[in-house]
Amino acid sequence: MSYKVLARKYRPQSFEDVIGQEHITRTLRNAVESKRIAHGFLFSGMRGVGKTTMARILAKALNCEKGPTVSPCNICSHCTEITQGNSIDVIEIDGASNTGVDDIRELRENVLYAPASARYKIYIIDEVHMLSKSAFNALLKTLEEPPPHVIFVFATTDPHKVPVTIQSRCQCFHFRSIPVQKITEALLRIAEQEGFAIDQESARLIARASEGSMRDAQSLLDQILSFCGDKITVADIKLVLGIIDPEVLDECSIGLIEQDAERVLNLVEKLNSLGVDLVEFCRELQLYFRNLLMIKILKSPKTVIHIEGEEIDKLRPISESVEEGRLLAFIEYLNKTEEELRRSAHPRTILEVALVKMTRIQPLQEFKEILGTLEALEQKFHGGDLSGGRPPAQNPAVKKTGSAGSVPEQGHQSGKEAPAPFDWEKIVNHANTVNPLIGSILEHGFLEKAEPHKMVIGFKKKIHYDMAKGKEQKINEIIKGRMQGGFALTFCLQNGAETGKKTLTEKKEDLKREKKNELLQEHLGNHVVQEALRIFKGQVQDVRDFGADH
Numbered sequence: 001m002s003y004k005v006l007a008r009k010y011r012p013q014s015f016e017d018v019i020g021q022e023h024i025t026r027t028l029r030n031a032v033e034s035k036r037i038a039h040g041f042l043f044s045g046m047r048g049v050g051k052t053t054m055a056r057i058l059a060k061a062l063n064c065e066k067g068p069t070v071s072p073c074n075i076c077s078h079c080t081e082i083t084q085g086n087s088i089d090v091i092e093i094d095g096a097s098n099t100g101v102d103d104i105r106e107l108r109e110n111v112l113y114a115p116a117s118a119r120y121k122i123y124i125i126d127e128v129h130m131l132s133k134s135a136f137n138a139l140l141k142t143l144e145e146p147p148p149h150v151i152f153v154f155a156t157t158d159p160h161k162v163p164v165t166i167q168s169r170c171q172c173f174h175f176r177s178i179p180v181q182k183i184t185e186a187l188l189r190i191a192e193q194e195g196f197a198i199d200q201e202s203a204r205l206i207a208r209a210s211e212g213s214m215r216d217a218q219s220l221l222d223q224i225l226s227f228c229g230d231k232i233t234v235a236d237i238k239l240v241l242g243i244i245d246p247e248v249l250d251e252c253s254i255g256l257i258e259q260d261a262e263r264v265l266n267l268v269e270k271l272n273s274l275g276v277d278l279v280e281f282c283r284e285l286q287l288y289f290r291n292l293l294m295i296k297i298l299k300s301p302k303t304v305i306h307i308e309g310e311e312i313d314k315l316r317p318i319s320e321s322v323e324e325g326r327l328l329a330f331i332e333y334l335n336k337t338e339e340e341l342r343r344s345a346h347p348r349t350i351l352e353v354a355l356v357k358m359t360r361i362q363p364l365q366e367f368k369e370i371l372g373t374l375e376a377l378e379q380k381f382h383g384g385d386l387s388g389g390r391p392p393a394q395n396p397a398v399k400k401t402g403s404a405g406s407v408p409e410q411g412h413q414s415g416k417e418a419p420a421p422f423d424w425e426k427i428v429n430h431a432n433t434v435n436p437l438i439g440s441i442l443e444h445g446f447l448e449k450a451e452p453h454k455m456v457i458g459f460k461k462k463i464h465y466d467m468a469k470g471k472e473q474k475i476n477e478i479i480k481g482r483m484q485g486g487f488a489l490t491f492c493l494q495n496g497a498e499t500g501k502k503t504l505t506e507k508k509e510d511l512k513r514e515k516k517n518e519l520l521q522e523h524l525g526n527h528v529v530q531e532a533l534r535i536f537k538g539q540v541q542d543v544r545d546f547g548a549d550h
């Protein structure tokens with residue numbers, strides 16, 4: 001006996017058998033019972049939720065020799081012919097391949113003839129939204145004045161593409177996607193009847209993967225059965241579904257670690273025959289080796305690898321059986337391979353070559369020894385360094401002390417006192433941020449004298465000296481606030497000619513002049529500039545950098 005696919009074998013033959021569409025079966029049964037049958041039905045919903053199945057059951061309910069009945073007998077010639085899809089009076093049309101107006105014109109002519117033997121002539125048009133516009137128009141004319149013996153059942157996954165004029169002449173039913181739980185139960189029932197073993201979790205995995213489509217679930221089950229026989233395991237299902245099972249990764253990694261190329265290649269064959277995405281597999285394997293590496297290196301790897309403690313315990317012995325050096329090499333190889341797989345037209349070969357190469361990586365037994373030596377050296381180095389006495393960290397001399405006006409503490413260094421590094425520019429910058437007015441005064445000053453307990457600020461112009469004198473207390477507060485150790489602050493009026501000391505303002509001007517000079521030198525040689533000078537008999541007075549400042 002030839003094998004009948006599950007979806008066909010377990011196709012519901014009566015209203016009661018249809019799963020997950022109770023809202024529709026009830027209405028249809030009522031219609032059949034009360035003999036109020038519409039001439040047009042529109043069944044919409046995603047694929048595999050029972051639209052054409054329901055259409056056939058409706059056809060049987062109407063055409064059964066014992067009918068019209070809500071419980072067609074399924075044994076009379078009409079019923080069996082409908083089940084087999086060869087009833088003369090129940091015509092199934094695939095809208096996707098009969099989209100033209102000619103097809104519909106032919107249909108319109110045939111519609112006029114009475115049914116050959118059954119009560120009704122029933123047209124089931126699947127994927128009706130695929131019909132052309134003119135075909136829809138032709139169909140509409142029939143729907144507007146349907147012969148009493150004709151019933152149309154339209155099925156579509158895309159009701160929005162069905163013209164409203166058609167929809168309005170039909171009784172519309174929307175088929176729901178079937179809940180995971182209901183599909184799971186259905187699969188378990190099938191297993192029981194077929195006599196194979198499948199556990200709840202496996203059935204649930206299949207149900208979830210089929211996303212609400214019973215037909216998809218049944219096809220998947222077929223696929224899985226043909227792969228693993230009568231005993232279905234979660235691992236097999238994951239393999240078929242492309243969910244890469246940890247056990248497959250275990251097997252592959254053990255093959256690589258034990259340098260068993262044959263084992264690894266057989267695994268690739270298995271993956272390939274199942275249509276597992278090899279890029280995905282490569283990435284998963286990479287992650288797997290990363291986990292092994294983390295388990296090897298870290299005392300508590302759980303925080304880094306996000307897998308269950310149980311999983312870690314399972315991976316630990318594998319991790320211990322391979323050296324760190326090879327793990328690193330594996331990860332590197334896989335990383336490279338993943339990229340190559342994405343680009344290659346022959347991903348299988350790429351993966352095979354990479355895996356075989358990985359089995360050829362020699363375990364470096366001496367690696368740990370080298371590491372040990374390095375560690376010993378490092379310890380020795382550290383030990384010597386410490387005994388030699390590392391110079392203690394310098395206490396930063398510039399540091400905020402207590403509030404202004406308080407008596408500053410002595411420097412922390414006992415014995416000799418470290419000279420305070422008076423960086424005038426920093427002091428002025430600080431003043432500028434704390435009090436811009438004081439800052440602008442100090443910019444015209446320079447550090448005339450800087451000793452541990454004495455600071456003299458010189459001003460070259462009387463106006464600035466006077467301004468500083470006027471703000472003496474404020475300046476004291478700001479500067480002392482930055483200094484460690486007590487000192488006296490005084491001002492003096494001095495042109496700085498003997499010492500050549502410069503105020504910040506002067507320094508800034510110097511810098512500006514210098515830049516200008518550079519700019520001048522840079523552009524004086526320019527032939528356009530020279531030509532201009534020649535024509536206008538001029539001289540260069542000034543040079544400005546418009547690029548930077550304007």
Ligand SMILES: [Zn+2]
Pocket residue numbers: 063064065066072073074075076077078079080
């Ligand atoms: Zn029957």
